[in-house]
Amino acid sequence: MSGWMIAIATALWLGVLTSISPCPLATNIAAVSFVGRRVNRPMSVFLGGVLYTLGRVTAYILLGVLLVYSLLSAPFLSHSLQKYMNILLGPLLILVGIVLLEIFEFSFLSSSLGSSLQEKTKNSGIWSAALLGFVFALAFCPASAAIFFGSLIPLALTHESGFTLPAIYGLATGLPVLVFAVLLATGVNKAAAAFDRIKSFELRARQITGVIFILVGIYFSLVNIFGVSLR
Numbered sequence: 523m524s525g526w527m528i529a530i531a532t533a534l535w536l537g538v539l540t541s542i543s544p545c546p547l548a549t550n551i552a553a554v555s556f557v558g559r560r561v562n563r564p565m566s567v568f569l570g571g572v573l574y575t576l577g578r579v580t581a582y583i584l585l586g587v588l589l590v591y592s593l594l595s596a597p598f599l600s601h602s603l604q605k606y607m608n609i610l611l612g613p614l615l616i617l618v619g620i621v622l623l624e625i626f627e628f629s630f631l632s633s634s635l636g637s638s639l640q641e642k643t644k645n646s647g648i649w650s651a652a653l654l655g656f657v658f659a660l661a662f663c664p665a666s667a668a669i670f671f672g673s674l675i676p677l678a679l680t681h682e683s684g685f686t687l688p689a690i691y692g693l694a695t696g697l698p699v700l701v702f703a704v705l706l707a708t709g710v711n712k713a714a715a716a717f718d719r720i721k722s723f724e725l726r727a728r729q730i731t732g733v734i735f736i737l738v739g740i741y742f743s744l745v746n747i748f749g750v751s752l753r
Contacts, residue, residue, distance in 0.1 A: 529677055533687040536669050537694020539622075539731055545663030546695065553658065554702045557651055564708070570651040571703025575696030577655025579689055582670070585660075586688030590678045607680065608746045614672050615739030621668040622732030655696060665728075673735075 540546050557570030662670065670691070678687045744750040 526681065529681050529683070529687060530690055532677060533674060533690040534694050535731075536674050537691040538697065539727060540666050540669050540691075541695045541698050543663075543665040543669075543728060546658075546666050547698075549658040549661060550696075550698050550702075553651075553654055553699045554706065556654060557699065557703050557706075567703050567706050571696075571700045573649060573651040574655035574699050575693065577652035577657075578659040578696045579655075579692035580652075581656045581659035582688040582692035582695075583685055585670075586675070586678055587684040589675055590682070590684030590688075593679060594682060594684075607676065608742065611676060612739045612741070612743030612746060614676060615735045615742065617739075618668045618672040619732040619735030619739060621664055621672075622728050622735065655699075659692065659695065 541550060553574050557567055557574060674687065674691050678684055681687065
């Protein structure tokens with residue numbers, strides 16, 4: 523498998539992991555209840571899920587383009603990134619892994635954003651789902667911030683992809699809402715059962731990914747910082 527295909531798969535997995543992490547999952551639940559408020563109109567529910575996902579994709583593309591191309595366009599920063607990225611990558615992956623494993627507790631102040639924004643837009647048209655997705659995407663909590671800024675952006679910098687990789691990541695973060703929009707349009711009970719399965723899967727997926735990140739981070743640190751040869 524080529525390096526680019528691995529990068530795409532990684533961006534996709536990071537997006538899925540973000541979408542089912544506790545804080546983003548809470549906003550996605552709010553989004554599901556928002557787009558599903560017209561459950562008697564299946565097409566409106568589905569379009570709401572699509573627009574919500576497009577809103578998330580737009581937010582991450584804007585961030586990706588702004589961060590990646592602004593850093594790469596500055597000669598000093600570009601040279602520094604090329605020189606020190608491999609050195610920083612190890613500790614960065616370890617830090618992300620620690621956050622995913624919740625070894626340290628972090629407080630986050632925007633937990634009420636989902637319910638407040640949902641309340642303000644509940645009587646608005648279907649296009650407000652895109653605004654909801656855009657704003658929710660920017661409501662970073664420690665886990666989602668660690669994944670986006672600590673994993674996706676370095677990956678995008680490495681492949682000089684400020685558009686494609688963030689777009690794939692954004693699409694993956696909105697997949698649960700798309701799936702539940704379809705489920706809500708066909709049967710509420712199916713959506714409730716799917717939520718229960720995701721909650722049970724999220725903890726294992728996050729823990730496995732956290733352990734892998736820490737192990738890979740240790741490997742990169744030993745090789746690129748301490749010059750240890752593991753061959």
